[in-house]
Amino acid sequence: MAVSVPSLNWLRVFEAAARAESFARAASELNMSAAAVSQQVRALEERLETQLFERQAHAVRLTEAGRAYLPGVQQALLTLQSTTEGLFGANRAEQLYVRAVLLFAHGILAEGHGDFSTQNPQITLQIDTGNSIGDFSQGFSDLQIVFGNPSAYGAQGEALFSERLYPVALPEIAAQITSPGDLLRQTLIEVGTHRAGWPHVFESSGIWPGAVKYIFADSTIMAFALARSGTGVALARAPASDRAMAEAGLVPCLEGFSVAGQEAYHLVYPDRAALRPAARRFREWLVAYCAERS
The missing domain is CATH 1.10.10.10 (Winged helix-like DNA-binding domain superfamily/Winged helix DNA-binding domain)
Incomplete structure (x- = not known):
């Protein structure tokens, strides 16, 4: 009961x-x-x-x-x-609540937070992370940074950047992969929540995968952790995954090999005209910051 x-x-x-x-x-x-x-x-x-x-x-x-x-x-x-x-409270205009997809928060916001704070020292920024639609429906946030269909999250918004996919692994594993076909002999780590994964990479590259061994993770961060342990080959999702890839000690498997993803990161909110001053400043900063990195 x-x-x-x-x-x-x-x-x-x-x-x-x-x-x-x-x-x-x-x-x-x-x-x-x-x-x-x-x-x-x-x-x-x-x-x-x-x-x-x-x-x-x-x-x-x-x-x-x-x-x-x-x-x-x-x-x-x-x-x-x-x-x-x-x-x-008395300082409510200077409080800012942002909810972001974990990979974006880790790879983009964590790196850019110092830049935003230097430009806006009076704003206290609180960042919460999530991955599913359910995560983004909980609690209050001024702005949300999502991946995929933005209409599922907010009434208004704008695209920030898309992603490029390429295989990454520990250096000793990457050295064994000299052509796209060599990937088929590796254990491939797939993130099941993404539309664009290994099948998309193979299709875009004209590769018929046949029988491939997959293991599944629920996020790119977890996929990189598995790759770091030597479990297999993961997919980088640049530029949001660049920081996590470096921290995990992973390297690209095929120099210059990448395919475009199918979705993009979006900044969403209920109504731009109704954004509080701190949220408006963050929006302007984020759009410019992402434009420099896309």
């Missing part, structure tokens, strides 16, 4: 009491009486039908269930506080 989310007050009291290991100290922090803290904790335990604290004479200790519950409660309260302050 589903359990409804408890009262926010109960959760705040639980978190303070757990952190202080004392109802009295939690009461002082929250400007409540110790009896009121105890009462709200008891109400939470009754709602959850689970004991969260072991009561002692002058202290309380979390039960196993309480210890398991605490990190999630703390994260939820922190997210709620930061979002509230960012949207409605």
